[in-house]
Amino acid sequence: MGKNHNTQTGQLTYSGWGRYPKQEASLVEPSSRDEFATCLAMSDPREQKTIARGAGRSYGDSALSEILLSTRYLDNFSSLETSESGHSTLRCAAGLSLAQILETIVPKGLFLPVLPGAKAVTVGGAIASDIHGKNHHIDGSFCDHVDSLRLLLASGEVVDCSRSHHSELFHATCGGIGLTGIVLDASICLTPLSSLAITQSSLIASNLEECMELMEQHLKAKYSVAWIDCLAKGAAKGRSVLYLGEHLPASENNARSKPQALKRRSEINIPFNAPSMLLNRYSMAAFNSSYYALKKSLPATAKIDYDKFFFPLERLRNWNRLYGAKGFLQYQLVLPLATAREGLHAILERVARAGKGSFLSVLKRFGKGNSNLLSFPIEGYTLAMDFKVEDSLFPLLDELDALVLAHGGRLYLTKDARMSAEFFRQTYPEWERFAELKAKCDPDQKFSSLQSRRLGLTR
Amino acid sequence: MKILIIGANSAIATAVARQYAQRGDQLFLVGRDASRITTLSADLTVRGATAVSQEILDLADTHRHNALVEKAFEQMGCIDLALICHGTLPQQEDCERDFDALLEGLKVNTLSTLSLLTELGNRFEQQGSGKIAVITSVAGDRGRRSNYAYGASKAMVSTYLQGFRGRMHAHGVDVIDIRPGLVDSPMTSEIKKGLLFSSPDRVARCVVKGIERRRTTLYAPGYWRFIMLVVRLIPDSLFKRLKF
Incomplete structure (x- = not known):
C-alpha cells in the first residue's frame, strides 16, 4: 500500500498497488463493528466521501476516496464447519488476507477454491473485485464460492445477503467494488487439499x-x-x-x-x-x-x-x-x-x-x-x-x-x-441496474471512490 | 501448553494468543469486553487452539483476582504460562492537571498488575514450575516529559518484577518483563506512525520467541534495547531540556 506523509495537512497520500493515481485521504482504522457504524454516522457525504480499504492491492483508484475505512481490525475467524457430506465452510471477517486464511486452513487439509496472484488481498477485497484465479475456466470466480456475507450499509444497518436472501444486494456487492457498503464477514466454501x-x-x-x-x-x-x-x-x-x-x-x-x-x-x-x-x-x-x-x-x-x-x-x-x-x-x-x-x-x-x-x-x-x-x-x-x-x-x-x-x-x-x-457503460451492460440499486441502498452516496465518480456511478 | 492470558483483547495479547492457538495450545482468556472475548475465543478455536475458556472481568477490580486465578488453575489443572497484557495509555496532559486521571491509570496499569502478581506468585510457588510474563513498556525505562505518567505506571511494575523474579527463581518459575516499543495498535490510533512503529504481529513473534528462550527482560522488537540504552545515557542536564 503506497502512503506518504504530508505534514502540512496531517493527511497521508494514498494510492493503489499501481501507485497511480495518488490521493490525499484520512485513513480510519475502526477496531470494532460498532466503530465502523459510528464512523459512517459521523461522516458527512456532502463534504467527504468514504470507501472501504483492505490491503490496498487493487491497482488503480477503486479504493481511493477522502475517507478510507480500513478493515485491518476485522481480522477474526468465526467458525470452520464440516458438514456430513464433507463440505467445509469457513466464516471469517473481511479484513483477513487470503495468506492468513491459508496459514490456518492448509494444515487442516483445506484450501481456498480461488486464489489470485497476490495472497495479500483481503476477503473484502476479493469479494468487491470478485477476483479470479488460474482455475476460472473450471471453478469460476471467488464469489461463486461465497455462500453469504454480512454487509454494513450506509445507514448503519447490517444486512445478511446470500443468493436466497437480499439476493439483489448480494449480486451487486459481489464484484461491486465496495460501492454498496462494507463487507463485515463472509462464509466461504473451502476445498479439500490433498498435498502441498x-x-x-x-x-x-x-x-x-x-x-x-x-x-x-x-x-x-x-x-x-x-x-x-x-x-x-x-x-x-x-x-x-x-x-x-x-x-x-x-x-x-x-x-x-x-x-x-x-x-x-x-x-x-x-x-x-x-x-x-x-x-x-x-x-x-x-x-x-x-x-x-x-x-x-x-x-x-x-x-x-x-x-x-x-x-x-x-x-x-x-x-x-x-x-x-x-x-x-x-x-x-x-x-x-x-x-x-x-x-x-x-x-x-x-x-x-x-x-x-x-x-x-x-x-x-x-x-x-x-x-x-x-x-x-x-x-x-x-x-x-x-x-x-x-x-x-x-x-x-x-x-x-x-x-x-x-x-x-x-x-x-x-x-x-x-x-x-462512456466506455464503462458500453461494456458493462448491467451498470444501470447497479446504479438503481445503489440509489436505493445508499441514497446520500456516502460510499464513493475516485473510480466510481469517474465512471459516473456516484457523485 | 496451558496458557492464561489476562487482558486478552489488547492488540499484543490477541496477536500472541493467535500464535499459541496455531500451535494447538490450551488457552484461558480474561478480558472486560464480553463480546470481543467471545469473538476472540471463536477465532482462536478456528486457528487450532485445543480448548479456549474465558472469563469476563474488569481487572481494576482487584478483589476478584483471587477467585480468577483459582478458577484458571481449576479449569486447566496447571498453568505453564501466565501472560499479563492489560493496560491503558492515560493522556499525559490530563494526568498533569488532574490527579484522579493519574490514579485511574495507576489502578489499571500498576495496582491491578501487582495484585495479579501477588495471587499468581503464591500459586506458582506451590506449582514449582511455569512462567509468568508481564507486558510493561520501554516508556518505563526513563520518564520522558511527554509521557511520564504512563512511564511511571509501567516502571513500578518493572521494578517489582526485578525482585519478584528472584523470589520465583527459587521455586523454578521464570519471570519475564516484556517491554514493547511503539506498537501500531488501537491504543496508539491517535498518534502519527513513524518508522519505529511495529505491528502487533511482529511484537507477538518476538514475545513468543523470547518467552520460549526464557529471557528475563525482553525488548520487542529487540532493537529497542539499544534505543533505550541511548535514552538512559543522556545526562539529566540535557534530558530536562528535551521535549520528547
Whole structure:
C-alpha cells in the first residue's frame, strides 16, 4: 500500500498497488463493528466521501476516496464447519488476507477454491473485485464460492445477503467494488487439499495461435495460465509459455508435501523506486526474450509447492516499485471467445508497435461468467499487461479501448485507473441496474471512490 | 501448553494468543469486553487452539483476582504460562492537571498488575514450575516529559518484577518483563506512525520467541534495547531540556 506523509495537512497520500493515481485521504482504522457504524454516522457525504480499504492491492483508484475505512481490525475467524457430506465452510471477517486464511486452513487439509496472484488481498477485497484465479475456466470466480456475507450499509444497518436472501444486494456487492457498503464477514466454501505440492507442466508456444490452441486442448487442466511476450513481433507475435497445474494426489505424497504449515519463505524487498529509465523498450524486450529462452530450456514438468505456483511475484516485496516513482497501470481486458483470436492479434500488434509493455504479461482462458452485476469475467480470453505511467501511454490505451470495444470485450475494474464513463457503460451492460440499486441502498452516496465518480456511478 | 492470558483483547495479547492457538495450545482468556472475548475465543478455536475458556472481568477490580486465578488453575489443572497484557495509555496532559486521571491509570496499569502478581506468585510457588510474563513498556525505562505518567505506571511494575523474579527463581518459575516499543495498535490510533512503529504481529513473534528462550527482560522488537540504552545515557542536564 503506497502512503506518504504530508505534514502540512496531517493527511497521508494514498494510492493503489499501481501507485497511480495518488490521493490525499484520512485513513480510519475502526477496531470494532460498532466503530465502523459510528464512523459512517459521523461522516458527512456532502463534504467527504468514504470507501472501504483492505490491503490496498487493487491497482488503480477503486479504493481511493477522502475517507478510507480500513478493515485491518476485522481480522477474526468465526467458525470452520464440516458438514456430513464433507463440505467445509469457513466464516471469517473481511479484513483477513487470503495468506492468513491459508496459514490456518492448509494444515487442516483445506484450501481456498480461488486464489489470485497476490495472497495479500483481503476477503473484502476479493469479494468487491470478485477476483479470479488460474482455475476460472473450471471453478469460476471467488464469489461463486461465497455462500453469504454480512454487509454494513450506509445507514448503519447490517444486512445478511446470500443468493436466497437480499439476493439483489448480494449480486451487486459481489464484484461491486465496495460501492454498496462494507463487507463485515463472509462464509466461504473451502476445498479439500490433498498435498502441498502442485505438479506444474510448462508448454512452449511459439506464437499466439499455438498458445490459444494449447489452452483449448487443456481445458480440463485444473490450473492454467500463460506468460506471453507482448513485445515479440512478426511470426513470433504472442509467443508464450503455458503453465498447467494439478494438485498432487494424496497417494503420491511424500511426507514433506502432506498438508502442513509452510515455512515462511524468505522475501526480497524492493527498498525504493527504481529509476523508471531502466524500463524501456530495449530492456523489456531483452527481459522477455531471455525469459522465453530460459523457460524453453528448462524441464517441462516440475513439482513445486503451492505458494511458489500461485504467488511467484510475492517473493519480491513491493515489486510495484520496479516501475518507478510515477507508478504503473495494469491493463486487463477480456474478449469473448468468438472474437478473441482476432482481437488479441490486433491488440498485441498495436502494443508491440508502440514498444511499450512489461515483464510479465499474462493470458488466460476464462470459463463462463456469473450473474453478479459488475463482475469482470466472461467466457473468453483475458490479457493483462503492465505499463509504466508516462504521458505517451494514455493515447495508446485509448486506442486499445477502441479495439476492446470493437471486439465486444471489457476491462477489469480492479485494475482500472482511467477508463471513461462512456466506455464503462458500453461494456458493462448491467451498470444501470447497479446504479438503481445503489440509489436505493445508499441514497446520500456516502460510499464513493475516485473510480466510481469517474465512471459516473456516484457523485 | 496451558496458557492464561489476562487482558486478552489488547492488540499484543490477541496477536500472541493467535500464535499459541496455531500451535494447538490450551488457552484461558480474561478480558472486560464480553463480546470481543467471545469473538476472540471463536477465532482462536478456528486457528487450532485445543480448548479456549474465558472469563469476563474488569481487572481494576482487584478483589476478584483471587477467585480468577483459582478458577484458571481449576479449569486447566496447571498453568505453564501466565501472560499479563492489560493496560491503558492515560493522556499525559490530563494526568498533569488532574490527579484522579493519574490514579485511574495507576489502578489499571500498576495496582491491578501487582495484585495479579501477588495471587499468581503464591500459586506458582506451590506449582514449582511455569512462567509468568508481564507486558510493561520501554516508556518505563526513563520518564520522558511527554509521557511520564504512563512511564511511571509501567516502571513500578518493572521494578517489582526485578525482585519478584528472584523470589520465583527459587521455586523454578521464570519471570519475564516484556517491554514493547511503539506498537501500531488501537491504543496508539491517535498518534502519527513513524518508522519505529511495529505491528502487533511482529511484537507477538518476538514475545513468543523470547518467552520460549526464557529471557528475563525482553525488548520487542529487540532493537529497542539499544534505543533505550541511548535514552538512559543522556545526562539529566540535557534530558530536562528535551521535549520528547
